[in-house]
Amino acid sequence: xxxxxxxxxxxxxxxxxxxxxxxxxxxxxxxxxxxxxxxxxxxxxxxxxxxxxxxxxxxxxxxxxxxxxxxxxxxxxxxxxxxxxxxxxxxxxxxxxxxxxxxxxxxxxxxxxxxxxxxxxxxxxxxxxxxxxxxxxxxxxxxxxxxxxxxxxxxxxxxxxxxxxxxxxxxxxxxxxxxxxxxxxxxxxxxxxxxxxxxxxxxxxxxxxxxxxxxxxxxxxxxxxxxxxxxxxxxxxxxxxxxxxxxxxxxxxxxxxxxxxxxxxxxxxxxxxxxxxxxxxxxxxxxxxxxxxxxxxxxxxxxxxxxxxxxxxxxxxxxxxxxxxxxxxxxxxxxxxxxxxxxxxxxxxxxxxxxxxxxxxxxxxxxxxxxxxxxxxxxxxxxxxxxxxxxxxxxxxxxxxxxxxxxxxxxxxxxxxxxxxxxxxxxxxxxxxxxxxxxxxxxxxxxxxxxxxxxxxxxxxxxxxxxxxxxxxxxxxxxxxxxxxxxxxxxxxx
Amino acid sequence: xxxxxxxxxxxxxxxxxxxxxxxxxxxxxxxxxxxxxxxxxxxxxxxxxxxxxxxxxxxxxxxxxxxxxxxxxxxxxxxxxxxxxxxxxxxxxxxxxxxxxxxxxxxxxxxxxxxxxxxxxxxxxxxxxxxxxxxxxxxxxxxxxxxxxxxxxxxxxxxxxxxxxxxxxxxxxxxxxxxxxxxxxxxxxxxxxxxxxxxxxxxxxxxxxxxxxxxxxxxxxxxxxxxxxxxxxxxxxxxxxxxxxxxxxxxxxxxxxxxxxxxxxxxxxxxxxxxxxxxxxxxxxxxxxxxxxxxxxxxxxxxxxx
Numbered sequence: 163x164x165x166x167x168x169x170x171x172x173x174x175x176x177x178x179x180x181x182x183x184x185x186x187x188x189x190x191x192x193x194x195x196x197x198x199x200x201x202x203x204x205x206x207x208x209x210x211x212x213x214x215x216x217x218x219x220x221x222x223x224x225x226x227x228x229x230x231x232x233x234x235x236x237x238x239x240x241x242x243x244x245x246x247x248x249x250x251x252x253x254x255x256x257x258x259x260x261x262x263x264x265x266x267x268x269x270x271x272x273x274x275x276x277x278x279x280x281x282x283x284x285x286x287x288x289x290x291x292x293x294x295x296x297x298x299x300x301x302x303x304x305x306x307x308x309x310x311x312x313x314x315x316x317x318x319x320x321x322x323x324x325x326x327x328x329x330x331x332x333x334x335x336x337x338x339x340x341x342x343x344x345x346x347x348x349x350x351x352x353x354x355x356x357x358x359x360x361x362x363x364x365x366x367x368x369x370x371x372x373x374x375x376x377x378x379x380x381x382x383x384x385x386x387x388x389x390x391x392x393x394x395x396x397x398x399x400x401x402x403x404x405x406x407x408x409x410x411x412x413x414x415x416x417x418x419x420x421x422x423x424x425x426x427x428x429x430x431x432x433x434x435x436x437x438x439x440x441x442x443x444x445x446x447x448x449x450x451x452x453x454x455x456x457x458x459x460x461x462x463x464x465x466x467x468x469x470x471x472x473x474x475x476x477x478x479x480x481x482x483x484x485x486x487x488x489x490x491x492x493x494x495x496x497x498x499x500x501x502x503x504x505x506x507x508x509x510x511x512x513x514x515x516x517x518x519x520x521x522x523x524x525x526x527x528x529x530x531x532x533x534x535x536x537x538x539x540x541x542x543x544x545x546x547x548x549x550x551x552x553x554x555x556x557x558x559x560x561x562x563x564x565x566x567x568x569x570x571x572x573x574x575x576x577x578x579x580x581x582x583x584x585x586x587x588x589x590x591x592x593x594x595x596x597x598x599x600x601x602x603x604x605x606x607x608x609x610x611x612x613x614x615x616x617x618x619x620x621x622x623x624x625x626x627x628x629x630x631x632x633x634x635x636x637x638x639x640x641x642x643x644x645x646x647x648x649x650x651x652x653x654x655x656x
Numbered sequence: 657x658x659x660x661x662x663x664x665x666x667x668x669x670x671x672x673x674x675x676x677x678x679x680x681x682x683x684x685x686x687x688x689x690x691x692x693x694x695x696x697x698x699x700x701x702x703x704x705x706x707x708x709x710x711x712x713x714x715x716x717x718x719x720x721x722x723x724x725x726x727x728x729x730x731x732x733x734x735x736x737x738x739x740x741x742x743x744x745x746x747x748x749x750x751x752x753x754x755x756x757x758x759x760x761x762x763x764x765x766x767x768x769x770x771x772x773x774x775x776x777x778x779x780x781x782x783x784x785x786x787x788x789x790x791x792x793x794x795x796x797x798x799x800x801x802x803x804x805x806x807x808x809x810x811x812x813x814x815x816x817x818x819x820x821x822x823x824x825x826x827x828x829x830x831x832x833x834x835x836x837x838x839x840x841x842x843x844x845x846x847x848x849x850x851x852x853x854x855x856x857x858x859x860x861x862x863x864x865x866x867x868x869x870x871x872x873x874x875x876x877x878x879x880x881x882x883x884x885x886x887x888x889x890x891x892x893x894x895x896x897x898x899x900x901x902x903x904x905x906x907x908x909x910x911x912x913x914x915x916x917x918x919x920x921x922x923x924x925x926x927x928x929x930x931x932x933x934x935x936x937x938x939x940x941x942x943x944x945x946x947x948x949x950x951x952x953x954x955x956x957x958x959x960x961x962x
Contacts, residue, residue: 187757190753190756190757191757194742194745194753197745198742198744198745201744202744273740274736274737274738274740275740275741275742276740277701277706277734277736277737277738277740278734278736278740278754278798278801280706281704281706281729281732281734281736282729282754282757282758283726283729283730283757283758283759284757285726414706414707415707415708418701418706418707
């Protein structure tokens with residue numbers, strides 16, 4: 163027992179020593195880089211302006227806005243905007259983490275000051291941690307400062323104070339956003355050899371961040387402050403993934419192995435063609451190649467099923483409980499015959515006409531859009547695009563019992579016949595789109611990089627043309643000709 | 657000590673270094689010569705454990721460059737092709753940072769920085785920002801960074817580039833001093849007189865392969881033939897001279913006041929020739945080897961003639 167305790171204590175000590183040995187040199191690098199950033203007026207002046215002048219402006223706008231809406235008794239409107247402005251005040255300085263990260267990783271490579279550093283006894287992990295912290299700490303501290311300054315100003319001028327939870331989630335979001343940008347910048351830097359190329363590739367980071375900010379704005383304006391924690395949790399998960407991939411791609415070999423950005427169009431086309439074109443005729447395509455592709459994306463299929471069905475059903479059920487439609491707008495008379503149903507659909511303007519071609523082209527468009535969006539969002543937007551219709555179906559299924567309709571019967575009659583084909587095709591296409599989106603996180607040695615994306619694009623097109631399209635065509639015909647009639651039959655038989 | 661066996665590096669379709677074998681003993685300077693893109697920098701990067709070889713192995717200061725990469729980097733001083741300085745830092749801050757990274761104590765760092773600044777005559781400018789330095793001063797700071805931890809192995813890529821003659825002399829003296837204190841040194845350079853002055857051995861790399869390796873004299877003998885000797889006279893006596901010398905060696909060329917012959921054994925032939933000329937009463941002014949530059953050797957090698 164005594165021995166165990168001693169061993170355990172020495173284990174703790176040695177772990178502590180190991181941690182110090184690992185982190186110590188990384189912090190030396192962090193200190194140098196932070197000092198260097200603070201000496202660059204191109205970084206320091208905008209940050210200073212953003213954390214001093216911008217909170218003043220935000221506070222001024224908030225106070226004026228409040229005075230204006232108070233005239234109409236709409237104080238709530240501005241109270242929803244106050245926390246959003248707090249997040250914006252925190253977000254802008256944190257975006258500098260992206261600028262600093264691109265500069266410190268690829269900029270140093272371009273100025274050729276990286277090689278002397280690589281020749282020192284730093285491990286790859288120490289270099290990564292040192293630079294990651296150096297890119298994150300100054301902008302995040304600036305964010306905190308800006309947010310505190312804004313909140314204090316607002317508190318003293320209009321007497322609005324955020325709850326502790328709201329302020330804490332703002333701090334967590336600002337930190338997580340900065341870390342996401344930095345860790346993504348490492349991956350971008352590893353794919354490029356010049357600041358210019360890295361800046362161009364940074365759109366892969368900026369576009370999802372813009373979507374994120376919009377989502378935050380929507381949640382704040384709707385007053386769903388609690389949901390911001392879910393968003394923060396999602397960001398932490400993304401961070402863990404990006405950090406893990408960053409550790410993989412940030413190595414000496416990678417950083418100095420490539421000297422020029424070279425777009426190998428021939429190689430890219432060869433890779434695409436090899437991935438896309440069937441190797442030994444149609445028999446082999448359907449018996450070997452496509453089953454092989456489906457097996458390869460097994461984890462993505464599982465993830466998609468979990469997110470789309472688990473998440474979709476959850477959102478639908480939650481939506482039906484939170485925002486149920488009033489009974490009077492649920493007019494079932496339109497479902498009496500096919501003509502009235504088609505008329506209603508046309509008037510609504512949000513669903514395709516009940517013809518095979520219209521349904522087919524609508525589904526094809528959606529899945530192609532999902533594929534494209536996946537490229538810019540690490541696959542997440544493709545998942546969300548498929549989650550939406552599942553959530554709508556779940557939402558309707560939760561509401562129809564109030565009209566005396568059996569939801570299971572409606573699902574079996576109206577969704578199942580074509581859904582077998584349509585959902586299978588959609589899940590496969592979305593899973594492959596997900597694979598295409600996340601492959602950028604892998605190093606070229608492990609099948610990632612630009613050629614990895616091209617290869618997965620080839621697989622996406624192959625799966626789409628040879629499997630998804632026939633399934634969608636069958637589904638569209640069944641939906642237009644069978645499901646609609648079955649639904650009407652089911653409803654009129656009530 | 658540096659030992660390289662079959663070292664190879666492949667970048668996708670490019671074979672940058674191909675089966676390189678070399679040895680550099682303690683107290684030896686090896687000049688690695690070759691045209692741009694021949695594989696010198698890639699070899700140095702593999703020796704400093706920055707890049708991993710695709711095949712083969714290298715041992716530096718007794719450590720394997722792949723297995724013990726951290727130890728290799730601790731024991732090597734690398735002067736990179738470009739100085740690669742942080743221009744917003746002062747010279748002192750820069751050196752202090754690298755000293756700290758290499759685990760030197762604060763007092764040791766201060767001592768080494770002062771010593772090197774004094775040696776390289778940089779003490780007066782160490783507090784200035786590196787961005788204000790001239791190219792030569794930057795190169796000196798980079799060299800100070802390389803020597804800061806007093807490594808047993810030095811890998812120097814173009815150590816005197818951009819330097820004025822006085823500074824270049826200082827750097828060459830430093831390298832010779834390092835050799836005398838039993839360091840193993842590899843110098844990559846395009847400056848052939850410098851290589852000739854510094855190197856105990858010369859290796860020429862072309863398209864990733866070592867094509868020749870030896871001492872400067874061995875290479876000259878192998879590639880340019882036997883040394884050419886020249887006798888000079890104070891007054892004209894051509895016919896008698898040729899007659900006397902021809903008894904021992906074949907005369908390569910002669911003029912009014914001079915005569916040239918080739919010999920692979922100058923230490924045996926020259927005294928005999930000289931004695932015979934003096935015995936014949938000929939007015940000998942001097943006997944010396946006609947200088948043959950390393951450049952001629954190098955050009956023959958890289959053009960593929962050798």
